[in-house]
Amino acid sequence: MKLNLKVWRQQGPQEKGRMVDYQIDGISEHMSFLEMMDVLNQKLIGSGEEPIAFDHDCREGICGSCSMFINGEAHGPVKGTTTCQLHMRSFKDGDTIYIEPFRANAFPVIKDLVIDRSAFDRIQHSGGYISVNTSGNTQDANATPIAKEHADLAMDAATCIGCGACVATCKNSSAMLFVGAKISQYALLPQGQVEAKDRAQNMVAQMDAEGFGNCTNTGACEVECPKGISLTNIARMNREFLGGSLTK
Amino acid sequence: MSTLDGKTPAGPIKDKWTSYKDKVNLVNPANKRNIDVIVVGTGLAGGSAAATLAEQGYNVKAFCYQDSPRRAHSIAAQGGINAAKNYQGDGDSIYRLFYDTVKGGDYRSREANVHRLAEVSTNIIDQCVAQGVPFARDYGGLLDNRSFGGVLVSRTFYAKGQTGQQLLLGAYSAMNRQIARGKIQMFNRHEMLDIVVIDGKARGIIARNLVTGEIERHSAHAVVLGTGGYGNVFYLSTNAMGSNVTAGWKAHKRGAYFANPCYTQIHPTCIPRSGDYQSKLTLMSESLRNDGRIWVPAKKEDAQAIRDGQLKPTEIKEEDRDYYLERRYPAFGNLVPRDVASRAAKERCDEGYGVNATGEAVYLDFAAAIIRYGKEQATIKGENDASEARIKELGKEIVKAKYGNLFDMYKQIAADNPYETPMMIYPAVHYTMGGIWVDYNLMTTIPGCYAIGEANFSDHGANRLGASALMQGLADGYFVLPYTIGDYLSSDIRTGKISTDSNEFEEAEKNVRERIEKLVSNKGTQSVDYYHRKLGNIMWNKCGMARTEKGLKEAIQEITELRNDFWKNVSVPGGANELNQELEKAGRVADFLELGELFAKDALDRNESCGGHFREEYVEKSGEQQGEALRDDKNFAYVAAWEYTGVPSEAKLHKEQLEFNDIELKQRSYK
Structure with a gap:
């Protein structure tokens, strides 16, 4: 499937951040959300851009590292699911997806989607x-x-x-x-x-x-x-x- | 080639640890305050060690690459932790746990270490309950147990399917208490990039602050590595994305021997891969094999029809199913050890009986368990003429209570309902029994440098039994290292603070900086992931579940070529002085590209099959055990400890001869 992504990019804690648009194609519904982000990052690296920083580790929903605010919801649209366990079958071809860090004064942004908890x-x-x-x-x-x-x-x-x-x-x-x-x-x-x-x-x-x-x-x-x-x-x-x- | 001394204490095996503790040198409380210890890694081993050493009075500096010690990958362990409590009265004992572990490891572990592990296993459960770990209980309020592979008793304690999480949060809470007291200084988002050796002793580390990129020097009187396993050398594994060998490999390059790198556990029950984009594999706990039955169609045409989507597993009649583990291993059935179960799955799939599109999957079926539990519940409730639908409903409730979170996890990933249709599973890299060589004190060949938990090699031989990793991690950290490290540090009470201004720190920092500079300024054409995937392919195809002399030789050559290409053509965007996740990955993959070569060399050198190391040339050719692994105790009952010489495949072999005085070496039969 083909998707329009709007992703929060912020160079550092003191820097001003902004939403940046990315188009991505060839996404399989069986991919996890973070695998979709991997594909995007490989594409960015290939074109000489800096990949998007995000926290993740176990990718099986237990370490608590991943922390994306997806379309206005923490960990995206599926209940009882962390970002890493969210799969692209929850989205449709042509969807626009907003991806932001978890926001709170007590959780300052370190870089892009990485926050300090x-x-x-x-x-x-x-x-x-x-x-x-x-x-x-x-x-x-x-x-x-x-x-x-x-x-x-x-x-x-x-x-x-x-x-x-x-x-x-x-x-x-x-x-x-x-x-x-x-x-x-x-x-x-x-x-x-x-x-x-x-x-x-x-x-x-x-x-x-x-x-x-x-x-x-x-x-x-x-x-x-x-x-x-x-x-x-x-x-x-x-x-x-x-x-x-x-x-x- | 030289021989290595494991420094096992003298005396009968039952008394070794007790008499060791009676005679070991201690450090008095006032002196502990003047001694610094660095602990790298905050999983079950590192976390429990850091907390305990700080309780004892040492000044601990703890490091983890995650943003909090609570996120170390021990957290993902599902099934449970073994302990010889014999609460079920089913014949368990310290000796039996010891025996099962040595046998399960295919007689390639150090007897004395394993016995000590079995001895302290009971303390672990007491300690964890005191810490507030909410283990599963029965209605009488006492602790519940379940059974795991390779054993005939129920000795596994568990907290739903999240035992690792609860044990790690227990260790983390113990750490928090010491962080609050100022006895642990915690360095989150820091990665150890070198170990500093002064006058032959480990005296500190070089670490990179992953947020600022700053390179830091940290000194101590001893350095403890609790840095986990190296399964990610295969790219796809059940390890966390960040799990790596870097700390251990740096220690290896500074003089720590690396033992048995080829002993890798391929876990039989993981969710099969779904495509080329796959970034990691997810385990389904071994506890599922208590109730799940593993099968493939008995007829090849049925398997083909399933792969083509023309037949559903539930449509295959009972007599047309091949419950191959129950068929081949009637005594242990679906609860054979992991290495045996994995090879059996591969054998069926290689023969053409695989059940998903890739042909690499078998079924794990709960239908029989649901009926069995349902009937039991109907009897308890007095519903003697319950319908089949009612029995299923009652049975599903029990299965849900036991494995609910695992079933949910499967459902989310595979988009399939395992209450209605069997799960599909396939083996995946899960744990590495090999690791840094340590003696009985858990000290590496660098004096003052210790390795604990999965990072060392000592307790699981060539194959680890289920629910034993958590046991070993906590045993090392809570109950073994705090004794053994005191013996070493007792001679360091007059040393005073270690300065970081020495030439050795200078040199180590310079090396780290140069390497980072080389990576970020390389401006090549391929991403780090490109190399990691390529390495993973070589490892899986040639150093995976079945190995041959020819394949291993090719692997060594291919890995060397890939490593050379990596240093020429890798591209790492971004700078060194900022949060740079590609740079972190690049450093780790560079080390995997060296370790992989040593791994293949070790596998090539070991001309036998044992545990997770299966060489196609060495199998039983006939008799009841036909096709099973063929060990060679006469020539290979030793630990292969490799010394770094500059090129991984030219490492120098040192042997530690394994002696079995209390257990008779025999063919490991689960028939």
Whole structure:
């Protein structure tokens, strides 16, 4: 198929960016979206132009590197799918496709479609862990049974890949789905409950310090999350945060 | 040729690690504060090592090329992690895990290392649960297990089909705690481009900041490489796009021997390629073989009709299907080890029974499992006269709960519904058992330089069993290296800070700069990908699932020619002092073009078939095992460790003789 692409090009963090038009032909419906970008980049290299920079690594929807805003949606039109798992069969011959980076003040553009998501890491540094040393002498893994229901909910929260689609989608650039998922995972497990209060306080404080916005309950983040992280995680985060504030 | 000493401690195998730990030199906490350790790579091995070393008090500098340590490719591991917990009471033990791993590796791994791995496997599960890793549980709240290939027990712990992700996020969380304390200094988007050796010891690295292009010097008292495998030498593999051999290869060029490069795992269950534009291959977890049955049509005309689109797999009658693994290996059936399953798929497809347009695919079918689970559920629910449709519905729910995310992934990529029609799969390059040679301490032949996880060679021999890579990565990082590195560093407590102003740093930085300059100023005619694909073709056709003397000789020559052409004609757009992804790729492909040659040489040198290394000349000619790999223990029960001499194919061979005192070497039979 033949496509018209409008791609965000930006030379560096301080440079002004703009949408640039590219025409591309011979795209197979079986290609992944990123393979289509590979074809475009090979074409650009062949004609002596600089290829488009974009983050990607595992190309199987789990590392969370890829981060394209496609036709106004994080990771494009298919639900529950990262950019790397989006296939060209979701588009038609002659389509015009807009490709932009995930945008948020807390995610500055580094180059073209590559953004800086280190704010997510810093939030995790502030409390995204259970304080246990590697000793090999922790209690036996089966010493504390965990209700399957809680273990499963913790797992659902833990499947977040840290891509930032929630932030890019939210009109307030809120990171609450991301932070809520991490806080929930630990709050649901007995091992995580020991530090639960401080964790919620510290992670929320860091989230605010990074310049992410607030949640106004539109639920757009949940809709666009490629891993289907549920909005209930935000409710649980609020509960943990409030509980922590009141008993501090 | 010389022989190498693996420095395995004396004593009975059961006591080696314990007595080693009892006697090993330690570094006192105050002195640890004065010692710096560099860890390159933040996957399960590097991440767990960085976190643990920092907990112990060392100053850790950790490096990854990704934008966050959480994105290392361990994250993509699906199926599970082995541990000899025997929670199922099905006869598992440390000895059995040890035995299965040595046998699975076709008797080409170091016994003492494997036993240690089996010993610490149980600690890993305890540690991960304490960290908040949400493993799958049963209704009683206890941990659930499943079974993987090549074993007769259920010892695999899992978190849906995302076990690697959960274990890596566990290690990442442990790292985060140390980053917050300032004990780990994290360098994201940095790539190691050389290792610095001073007075014979590893004392630092040269790294490139991938955002600014800046070349940086970092010193330390020891350097740990947890940089993963080199499967991307095949271009198409299940590795991440950025996975590379560069760190290991630079260490090799500075004196670290490279061991058994030809031992590569071709995983039997991957989604087949769909066209020439293909950039990578996607694995379907081995756990699927617990319930999926692998087959091709028994009649060639049926296979042809399927390829022509005139017949659907569901229309082929039971008696016209060839469940070839169950037929050939009745004892292990669909759960034979990966090397065996892959070769069997290739054999059927080469004979003309392949089921997709390219002729390179077999079926993985869940219809029988859906009925089996459905009947069980109907009985549990007391629906004794449930219709077939109802049974299927109930069965699908169970299959969905077990493998839902894998089925979704398949659906997205292949645009086909595996609940209704069998999956199509074909083998693909997945893991490299070979790697940098290390002794029992996990130290390379460069003193002070360590290699852990997939980057080293030691535990999986010629073939790795499923769910053992995660086990090894975390064992090395959490429980082995933190002991063994102390033994070395205990003699370094008076050294003080290592300066980066030495001639050695100067020389290493100069080399790195010159090479980058050469790449960006070359202005050739072909892109980096052009060369990578060509290399991949040579590797797959001549160093892949079946190798011959003739093909390997041709491969060496073709790779040499391709490498020469690369340096003449490669084109790398953009500059050196900016984010330049083509430049990153060019450096990695340049190293693959050298490694590929050594790979072929190693395969040519090993005149036997073992595990993932299958030479067509060396097969059982008759008897029950006809067509199976023919090992030569008399002449090849050794580790081939190669020393760099300037040209990869002229590397010097050093042998580490493998001794098997606790396991009898015999034909690996899964019949």
